[in-house]
Amino acid sequence: MNSVSRRWFLTATAATTLSVTVAGCGSSGSSTSSPTGNVDFWTLQDPTNSVQKTAVDTFNSAGKGKVTMTVIATDGYKDKLRTAMGSAKMPGLFFSWGGGSLNDYVTAGKLVTLDTALESHFLPSALAAGKVGGKLVGIPCRGTQPVFLFYNKKLFADAGVEPPTTYAELQNLVKVFKGKGITPFALAGNASSSWTELMWVEYLVDRLAGPELFDKIQGGDWSQWKDPAILKTAQMIKELVDSGAFGKKFGSVAYGPGGTTTLLNKGKAAMVLMGSWEYATQQAEAPDFAKNGLGYVAFPSVEGGKGDAGNVVGNPTNYLSVTTSAAKQTATEFLKTTYSDSYVQGLVEKGEVPVTSNAAQYLAKAADPAYAKFQYDLVQKAPSFTQSWDQALGLTLGTPLLTEIQKLFNGQSSPEQFVSAVLAIKK
């Protein structure tokens, strides 16, 4: 008895020590998988899960293999995925935001390059973030989420003004609303919400220098932050902050209900720069306002800038990727369901605006067809759709970048300090 327990004790200790120090070190998963079979599919918990579930069930009953869907809550999804991808338990198919998060997985050799024939089924501007180094590794699986300006129609009617189409008009509106005691732009500036500040930087850089500048940065040339357009953007942001465009309290304001969303629908703020999901957020908090009082318009052009005013920034869409551990034939076969008529129609009914080339015909069935069409047209006509920088760069570079942007907005760094601090992020 004694010797048994002692041996067990030693084994257990050794095993645990080993598993703590070694197991996490990423033994690459066994990739000796057969072409068909069971594929684990990890997806994010959201309102479109039921559409995905239907697609999975339909696929499974067709007998071309089996897909098992696992729904994971938003908080911690990326951590969980990252940990799993470093272990032998990685999923076969997974949901992602594209861009930089896929970059690391491609470098580590975890992803399967997909057939380029799939591209013809989607809008070109939405496919860019699914490619890494020219290779297609992610297929759009949800609606598009461009960023644009939302405004309170009643405040604009009362002030007798129109939403801005140029930056000069935007600056003028700041004066108009400030004079009336209304915050011109609601901005969530607390430390958890600096991604809303990033949207301003993205659009201003795009309008000043065009999408090519960030393309180069994303491509690995970090010295491009020295471009004069970056400094100019930082100075424009400082001017906006100093002129009271965001009010004085934005550093404590949170995103969403109880924060920016409420400021807009209560008429305390006139405009907000936000992703297309703002509509749904308003609908949940103030249904009447979302229906009658909420206006939307593309981000204005900037005089003298090189960028096309039709360009869009935001989340082109979300993506499905296939890993090397998947039964390849089953997984790639399943990808075809993402542009099937029933899947696209299901997404539209959930309020999404799919980026498939066959989506236009279904938009009339959306809850608010005008809003759906506005977004679809915006994305379809956009010469370029720049993915949110934090997603495009990946968290390793995106997280410190967000911190620096926050310091710029808070006035903790000057525009010049901002540029040098961002340059110092990647050594």
Add this chain to the structure above:
Amino acid sequence: MRKQRVRDRAAPPTLERPGVAWAVPGLLFFLVFAVAPMVGVLYLSFTHWDGLNPPQFTGAANWSRFFGDSQVWQSTTVTGVLLIGNIVVQAPVSILLGVWAAGHQRNRAILSAVFFLPLLLSTAATAIMWRQLLDPNFGLPAKFEWLFGSNPMGTQQGAIACLVLVTTWQFVPFHSLLYQGAARAIPHTLYQAASIDGAGRVRQFVHITLPQLRNTMITSTIFMVVGGLTAFDIVLLLTNGGPGTDTAILPFSMYQTAFRTYDYGYASAIASFLLVLATGASVLLTKLSGYDKMTSTMEGL
């Protein structure tokens, strides 16, 4: 008679310490869940590891970066400020509240029950609730601008004050509970003797209650120090380390480095430093206070 002798033999009347075998389950636990991860963290602090590829040994690269990193020093300072702020605010409040709650009057019992409610809430729930309460447009600062300022989370002082406020709100009940129990254990004879000698309420409190609570104060302070060094959830949920990096305390920096920027090697260096700091602090506290000698406050009674 016979029975008596058997019992004597079974339990020798010496004060022997229990055998080593008794410590095995505890040691095992400690080895598996504390020592092994610590060794792992130390090892990782000498590597570069992104979580996907195998760790690469990089020698002291993380450590030389660590000692030149201004962010680390800012984090250490903020951790210290928060720690001291929490002790300075919480200790007096919880002593007074605990001693007051030790009385047996019915109204005190009812009010104590109300005061202890925050103890039942998770830190996550507390932080989210306070984040709403501290909204500058719709929360408390909108009504009490003289107290909170217009932009409490937008400045370093404001954000630190908010963290202290919320931590105090959440943990004062716990420390009061410690003091309540300790205050009830103080013998009544001491107070009776003092009042015969003509000591008033304040003198009784200063000369009897406070000295009698000495060991509890040490316990409570150790809890606050250790809790303060590992408090991370409240920072993550309330300020997210902001504005900028102004409230990024060490555990938060560690989390951010490991799980947001996937630099596990450097995060392990921060973790090792935190380990040294926490061990040092609790050793220092026990030595300074003579807690390890465990002298009774009941001497002479």
